[in-house]
Amino acid sequence: SKTVGGGYLYPQFYDHSCPKAQEIVRNVVAKAVAKEPRMAASLLRLHFHDCFVKGCDASILLDSSGSIISEKRSNPNRNSARGFEVIDEIKAVMEKECPHTVSCADIMALAARDSTVLTGGPSWEVPLGRRDARGASLSGSNNNIPAPNNTFQTILTKFKLQGLGIVDLVALSGSHTIGNARCTSFRQRLYNQSGNGQPDNTLDQSYASQLRRNCPRSGGDQNLFFLDFVSPIKFDNSYFKNLLANKGLLNSDQVLFTKNGESRELVKTYAYNQELFFLQFAKSMIKMGNISPLTGSRGEIRQNCRKINA
Ligand code: HEM
Numbered sequence: 001s002k003t004v005g006g007g008y009l010y011p012q013f014y015d016h017s018c019p020k021a022q023e024i025v026r027n028v029v030a031k032a033v034a035k036e037p038r039m040a041a042s043l044l045r046l047h048f049h050d051c052f053v054k055g056c057d058a059s060i061l062l063d064s065s066g067s068i069i070s071e072k073r074s075n076p077n078r079n080s081a082r083g084f085e086v087i088d089e090i091k092a093v094m095e096k097e098c099p100h101t102v103s104c105a106d107i108m109a110l111a112a113r114d115s116t117v118l119t120g121g122p123s124w125e126v127p128l129g130r131r132d133a134r135g136a137s138l139s140g141s142n143n144n145i146p147a148p149n150n151t152f153q154t155i156l157t158k159f160k161l162q163g164l165g166i167v168d169l170v171a172l173s174g175s176h177t178i179g180n181a182r183c184t185s186f187r188q189r190l191y192n193q194s195g196n197g198q199p200d201n202t203l204d205q206s207y208a209s210q211l212r213r214n215c216p217r218s219g220g221d222q223n224l225f226f227l228d229f230v231s232p233i234k235f236d237n238s239y240f241k242n243l244l245a246n247k248g249l250l251n252s253d254q255v256l257f258t259k260n261g262e263s264r265e266l267v268k269t270y271a272y273n274q275e276l277f278f279l280q281f282a283k284s285m286i287k288m289g290n291i292s293p294l295t296g297s298r299g300e301i302r303q304n305c306r307k308i309n310a
């Protein structure tokens with residue numbers, strides 16, 4: 001895989017330097033998800049929003065300070081990205097067990113895998129050895145992460161810019177089998193306008209009227225809805241079955257079924273065959289996790305995930 005610093009990632013990276021690293025992440029994530037099932041979704045999404053901005057380098061975790069403008073303020077993350085306290089807790093335990101050893105970027109990659117497994121999804125060995133960035137990119141966060149009202153082509157282009165393809169796009173969108181979205185992320189669809197101004201006729205009408213009850217034309221922006229209304233806290237293939245029934249919540253979900261033939265076939269495949277979805281999801285997560293990591297002597301091992309080392 002392509003790295004910055006000449007090194008490469010491998011699952012045994014901490015086997016000698018911090019043999020308990022994976023167990024520590026798993027335990028804290030399990031506790032957090034037991035307390036609040038949605039946290040699994042939030043942690044999975046954090047890794048995605050990190051990797052699409054300068055690679056998987058924990059840039060998303062930095063708070064604003066000095067010349068750093070936090071990615072937490074970007075359009076995709078503001079009032080939306082969550083789970084930062086759980087990462088802090090993992091890091092605190094990790095620093096006690098193995099000081100200055102395990103990166104925040106690797107903690108997020110492990111937490112994303114564990115969140116998937118804990119909710120019933122596939123498992124995979126996580127390649128490790130990422131290091132943490134000494135900066136963030138607010139503009140990268142605004143520009144690189146797809147928006148729910150982007151067209152199919154724009155979303156695919158944003159994936160291709162990260163070295164990912166249509167198969168990765170469809171499989172990874174299957175993450176929306178768990179978690180929530182705010183009214184403001186899909187309101188335009190309910191009042192017959194997709195975000196790009198095209199009339200949206202595909203949304204199932206009884207599902208739409210149900211959604212309108214709690215997502216009015218104005219107000220209620222932050223009201224929460226399940227991305228997969230059938231099994232919102234179970235990682236399964238019901239997200240794809242919903243798309244076949246025109247019951248995708250976001251415009252960016254439904255376009256996978258309506259705007260491109262190849263994508264449509266993939267949606268059908270995963271709707272009929274959960275095992276194939278799980279296999280591809282694991283492969284695509286590893287591919288996403290390999291987006292330009294910092295290795296070798298590039299970057300640093302942050303002591304506090306919210307700020308660069310002094
Ligand atoms: C394909 C383009 C994608 C778009 C346009 C998109 C957009 C969104 C939006 C708008 C939300 C709701 C945010 C809110 O209203 O606060 C959301 C939630 C979520 N997204 Fe995506 N997403 C995409 C791909 C992905 C990928 C690749 C992953 C993971 C690998 C992912 C994981 C999640 C999860 C788990 C949630 C729920 C988070 C929670 O409940 O806290 N998404 N996404």
Ligand SMILES: [Ca+2]
Nearest residue numbers: 050053055059
């Ligand atoms: Ca990043």
Ligand SMILES: [Ca+2]
Nearest residue numbers: 177228231234
């Ligand atoms: Ca589900």
